[in-house]
Amino acid sequence: MDDAVARDLNQLALSRCLDAVVFIDDKNDVIFFNDAAERLWGLPRGEVMGRNVSHLVPLQWRGRHDDFVDTQRRTGVARILGTTREVPVDRADGTRAWGQLALSRAEMGDSIFYAAFVREITDDVRRREQMRILSLVAETTGRIVMVMNNRLEAVYINHAFFEIFGYDPAEMIGKSPFRLILGDAIAGELMDRVADRLKQLPGCTEEVLLSDSSGKGVWVSATYNRVIDSATGEITNIVAVLADITQIKQIEELQRDVLAAVVSDQPLGDVADLICRKVEAIAPGVLTSIITVTEDGLLQPIAGPSLPQNFNAAVEGMAVGPKAGSCGTAAFLGAPVLVSDIATDPLWDDFRWLPLPQNLLACWSVPIKLRSGKVAGTFAFYFTECRSPSPWHEQIVNACIHLCALALERQESQRHIARLASMDSLTGLPNRSEIINLMSDELLRAEALKLPLALLFLDLDHFKDVNDTLGHTTGDRLLVEMSRRLKAQLRTGDVVGRIGGDEFVILIHNCRGDEAARISARLLEYLATPVNVEGLNLSMSVSIGITLFPEHGADAETLLKHADAAMYEAKREGRGKFRFFTEDLNQRVQNRLVLSVALRKAIRNKALKQYYQPQVCIADGSLHGVEALSRWHDPVHGDVPAPRFIALAEEYGLVDGIDEWGVETACAQIAKWRAEGLPVPHISVNLSPLSFRSGTIVDVIAGCMRQHNIQPSDLRVEITERVMMDQHPNSLATARAIETLGVHIAMDDFGTGYSSLSSLARLPIAELKIDRSFMMSLEQDQNSQALATAVVRIGQSLGMSVVAEGVETEAQMALLRELKCHAAQGYLFARPLSIEDFEAWFIARLQQNTRPTASRA
Known part of the structure; x- marks a missing residue:
């Protein structure tokens, strides 16, 4: 193989190498940048080739990198360096990776070249950093962390175990820690229970009372989590995290015992004494006191079991103020007062002689406030050294202040109930x-x-x-x-x-x-x-x-x-x-009470009856209308006059029922006459002034008219002058609401009361009824004639129809005809009649060809 082929193969191998490979020349410029380097730095080869290698080094590392390269150049070493180093890599996308760098040096002629081989170790660095942080957490947390194998033997225990239980964690490795702090039997039962639960659930928690090295009880909240072997599905480890909840348990026990005492109505002094003793048991070195504040601002000690007896006696009756020691000042300001050195604090200038001889050198007092914000007392910690309260002390006081307030409020409630039992609160x-x-x-x-x-x-x-x-x-x-x-x-x-x-x-x-x-x-x-x-x-x-x-x-x-x-x-x-x-009065009262009971029953059973008295038009003898009159016959008391039982109904609050019955019965009757073709112009119903006060009678009238499908002109409401004189705001409003329905209102017995013409104009009156008392002497007495004349003229001038009641003679009719009075009502025409008798009377009158006209005045 010639040299050219060998070089090409080497370059190909370096390009395809899984590790990043970077070559630099003697000017520190990049002359080779393989595929893995592109992936590691996230940069294309074209942006790197020919540029100084420092471009690939994080800014904060460049100085050290250049020094390293220069040093290597001066040494003249021409082989792969024997050491590697971890280096950061800043990617093009802004993320940071880590690589393990190995550097190789080569000389070619007068030039020196370097080859950098970088293996990416980002995941390893992250895992290592994570483990370091987890180790810090485990060793610095205040909670105990234990890792146990599937035999419940400790493989790791953090330092908190020693802090809480006093045992060296190293002594526990390979052993069962629970057997040491619980004993074999109890520990076995606990761990069996935990193991069974972890087979069903990934984790569980329970509170356990353990013992430290001195035998003192320590309450912990223990959370257990299982670690599963992914291949076998078996539990390989159990991780236990134990939190010391002893103080929480102590406060819970204190609260539970005090609440039980409060609920069982123990005296305030006993409850306060219980609070003090419980607090002193869980806060060694603290002497406590609870003091109430009287209505006139004086201190009243109710508990201080560990304070000298003469101390409490001396405090009693002291006044609260801005310089009244810790408790008196806290009660005065309504805010906590801390005196860490009684000997020098000015708040104790006038009272220093009291605590110092008893070796009470510091005092922290907190006001006890009721829900209203009123300061009812103070809760104080005394110390036999100059100091401030600890966080544990603050936690105790925060819990006890509410207990004290609850006890004081319960006492206040009991006193208030006692006062209510005997005194009117207003x-x-x-x-x-x-x-x-x-x-x-x-x-x-x-x-x-x-x-x-x-x-x-x-x-x-x-x-x-x-x-x-x-x-x-x-x-x-x-x-x-x-x-x-x-x-x-x-x-x-x-x-x-x-x-x-x-x-x-x-x-x-x-x-x-x-x-x-x-x-x-x-x-x-x-x-x-x-x-x-x-x-x-x-x-x-x-x-x-x-x-x-x-x-x-x-x-x-x-x-x-x-x-x-x-x-x-x-x-x-x-x-x-x-x-x-008088005895006569007593008998009348008893009779009235008995009669009221019978009336209530009669109203409930609808035992009242309506009778009807016709009103006749004076001009032509036609029927003007009929007045519905209530009648009551009781099986025991016989016929009870209407004025008597109406007055009784008003006295005993029964009149609303009578008026509602009256409206309902009248509407039903006029509807029946309409259906039968009997041309009765309208029916009048008497209403009590008391019904006008509530205003509900308006809804009753409207509902009855809708139910029986009658017109407003079919119904008329009669009231007395008492409604005019009633100052109740609803009375006038009710009258106007009735008028708005289209129902006319008649003023009954006009002229016998105390009404004024201004009141008459103010109310929506459509008809005046002259009282029967004027008719009795109308023929002989000029004064009665003058009064009757005046009433008729008033009605005519105000556009009202006028009906004369109690007409019994033709002479009276003649006088009324001369006055042009519209209608008359009385025994001359008919007494109040039952339904059957009235219908017979009316039909007979029709048969006499005296056809009634439907007067709608």
Whole structure:
């Protein structure tokens, strides 16, 4: 083979070599760059050939590279160097690779050439660096890392094992570490359990109590992970990572024991003492104390089991302030206070004599705050050396502060519950239960001393209107002011309490009836003085019921019940009065209660009936409309007059049910008449003023008209002047909402109340009804004639129809005809009739060829 062929073969071999090969000449220029070099540097051969080799060397390495080459040139060595070195390679794409460099030198004439052979070792370098980092992690972590073989013998244990358990890790290699720190039996059971779980899962965790070299218990959270041989599928190694959770367990145990004490309602002092003793057990060298702060800002020690007894006694009653030691200052500032040297810190200037003789040299105090933000106490650590708390101390305090706050809040809640059990939260007066207790005690005393007592039961008149119109906040302020006034009028030894929403009672000792009357009269006048609430001057009256001991009852409940009855009697007689209880009143109250029960049952069972009284047009005798009148016949009480049971319904909150029944029944009846072809122009229903306050009657009317498919002109609503005089904001709104439905409103019994013409113009009234009381003397009394005339003229001037009630004679009809009154209603035409009787009356009237016109006025 000639030399040319040999050179070509050598060059081909070098080009195809798996390692990068780079030749440089005596000027350090690249004269050969093989395929592997192109791949390693990521550069095409054309960009490299002829350029200085430093172009291939990372910038930060170029100086050392040139020195190395120059040194080799000076040595004159003409053979492959005996050493290799690792060099970085910066690729064209910006990534870094690593190569193992071997350098060869050759002389050809006067020229010296170098051949660089670079084997890529990037993956090896990365693995080695990864192993180095993992080794650093394993050796510097605070957790124990153990690698065991499938026989559970240690092949690697890091330094943390010594730090936690006190054993040299080297002594554990080849042995079972768990057998040393647990014993053979327990360790065997543990490792069998772990091995079984790792057969099913790749890893598992459990908490284990171990022992260190001194026998002290150490809680760890141990996580085990298996290593599987990919070829056989068998477990080759187990990697265990153990975290010391002793402190966590200690705090958990502390919290568990304290919470159990709190839940079992142990006294606050016992709970505080438990906290202190538990903390001192897990924080050696610390003396603890828990101090509460009274409402007037004084310190009250409740626990300090390791502090000298005279120390706690001296702290009691000290005031909080900006320079009140650690605890007093922490309570004052609401922030932690650390004094690392009590002997020199100015916060202890006035109190240094207390801790220093006891060798208490440092103190860290943290305020105990309730959820409201109020500082309720302090939790303090005292040290017998000048120092600051450790992170472990801080962790303990963070846990205990919440426990202390919980215990204090529970005590506060218990106190609050006790206060609620006896005191009214709004006014601070005794509540009903406490009043009964006080009365019972006072009655025993009065009976023993033969002394009279008086009980006054007060209720604010129209208080519901204040709440509804001005809001409950205004109502509450009014109640507070009334309670203040009542307390101001008490004699020494008398008791006032709030037993309900706007109900108060006053127990007056050594008081007979005449004095009770004088006191009640004075209270009526005093309480009626206007109260200024949010810029409004409110004049409130009260109704007072009075019972006397022993005349009206021998026990607290009886006296209260009878006084309540007397108070309601005062309300029925006009309010702003006082009334004494009598047996006759008691009987009336009982009868009314029994009747109310029967009425409630009748409403529920729809036992009420509607009767119908015709209204006749005066001009032609046609039917103007009919008024639906409620009637109630009870199997026990017989026929109960409508005024009586309507008043009873309003008193006991039943009137809404009656009004809803009345609207539903009337709508159903007019719809039936329409279906039967009986031309009744409209039907009128009486509604209570109380129904106008809630406003729900509007939805009832609208729903009934839809249900029975009747027109608004088929129905008419009758109200009394009480609606006009009602100051409740919903009353006027309800009346206008009814008018919006298209239903006309009639004013019943007009002229007998206290309404004004301005009120009449304000309400959407379509019809006036002259009260029957005017008809009784219309024929003889000019005043009655004048009043009837005035009502008719008012209605006509306002575009309203006028209906006269109680018409019984032709003479009355003649006068009404002269006045051009629109319609009349009364016994002259018909009494209130049942459905059947009214239909018979109407049909007979039709048969007399007096056809009714469908008046829609």
